[in-house]
Amino acid sequence: MISALVDFFSLAQGWLFESVVNPFIYYAGLAEFTEEAFEGTEWFLIGVCEIVLLYVILRPLEALIPVHPITDPRARRLDFLYTVIHRLGAFTVAVFFLLDPLIDQVTSLLHLEGIKPFNLESLWPGVTDLPLVSFLLYLIVLDFFDYWYHRAEHNIEWWWGLHSLHHSQQNMNLWSDNRNHLLDDLIRDIYMAVIALGIGVQPGQYVLLVAASRALQSLQHANVRIHFGVIGERLLVSPRYHRLHHAIGLGHEGNGRGTLGGHNFAVLFPVWDIVFRTAYFGKTFEMTGIRDQLPAPEGMGRDYGDGFWSQQWLGLKRMVAFGRGQQSETPS
Ligand SMILES: [Zn+2]
Ligand SMILES: [Zn+2]
Numbered sequence: 001m002i003s004a005l006v007d008f009f010s011l012a013q014g015w016l017f018e019s020v021v022n023p024f025i026y027y028a029g030l031a032e033f034t035e036e037a038f039e040g041t042e043w044f045l046i047g048v049c050e051i052v053l054l055y056v057i058l059r060p061l062e063a064l065i066p067v068h069p070i071t072d073p074r075a076r077r078l079d080f081l082y083t084v085i086h087r088l089g090a091f092t093v094a095v096f097f098l099l100d101p102l103i104d105q106v107t108s109l110l111h112l113e114g115i116k117p118f119n120l121e122s123l124w125p126g127v128t129d130l131p132l133v134s135f136l137l138y139l140i141v142l143d144f145f146d147y148w149y150h151r152a153e154h155n156i157e158w159w160w161g162l163h164s165l166h167h168s169q170q171n172m173n174l175w176s177d178n179r180n181h182l183l184d185d186l187i188r189d190i191y192m193a194v195i196a197l198g199i200g201v202q203p204g205q206y207v208l209l210v211a212a213s214r215a216l217q218s219l220q221h222a223n224v225r226i227h228f229g230v231i232g233e234r235l236l237v238s239p240r241y242h243r244l245h246h247a248i249g250l251g252h253e254g255n256g257r258g259t260l261g262g263h264n265f266a267v268l269f270p271v272w273d274i275v276f277r278t279a280y281f282g283k284t285f286e287m288t289g290i291r292d293q294l295p296a297p298e299g300m301g302r303d304y305g306d307g308f309w310s311q312q313w314l315g316l317k318r319m320v321a322f323g324r325g326q327q328s329e330t331p332s
Helices: 002-027 031-064 073-088 091-112 131-155 157-167 182-198 203-221 229-235 239-246 271-275 308-323
Strands: none
Touching: 002 031, 031 073, 031 203, 073 308, 131 157, 131 182, 131 203, 131 271, 157 182, 157 308, 182 203, 182 308, 203 239, 229 271
């Protein structure tokens, strides 16, 4: 079954590449990037599969066991647009395949100097021969770095200016994982790709690691009443656990902005929240958003925009204003 799917995928990739992508890059005079374009076709197709799977599996669940009714269908459609842009976009591709040759160069330079770069294989010889073990190990190591990236987004003022766009969705749903500022997306994709290359992940495996991580993150944002039980909640980030991170005034207002200083930053594995004392295993399914979005006196009615470009523009403005320490001022 799995091998039939893999065969079908390769066939589709080959067809799309031969009939659309390859003629285009020749026409555009980009023949030297043929290999990268072939990999890019794979990312694109994986993105398509992800979107179809999410729609088929998570949409019915959202209809069956929702946390709240969707009061703003337009905001949900916009999140879908973010998903299409990010998952079918060239971001990760460009980053990984531009960086890959660069790191290759650095590696060969170090090799010439007799310095061996760090990777898991040199730390634990033979580990990368066991595909499942190395897959899980890489997933856990990458998740550790993702946890600290996420904490920085909340604790560095200008960065919160960008990341708050992700938190401004008050109708959190299966597409909300991708509601991010493009600049933040770019920084994160570069950061994760550098680490992946730095620990010796092969490009073919990186595609699968990213796909697995994204699928779990989409589930976490879905508008569904799902938790994984006492033990499961501590092993894998569930929709309830991540919803607590998005809860108004509870989970994300770190750095003196909230009562608990922010919690549940883990991206896939709550173990990082447990180890670094930021875990909160509440049992409620909270409404999501940011306190300053609320009307006075509770909030200040801050506008995060209701269209793609207005959200991106306001994100940049917040980045500059928050970076100057002007977070509590009424936005103009
Ligand atoms: Zn989130
Ligand atoms: Zn966050």
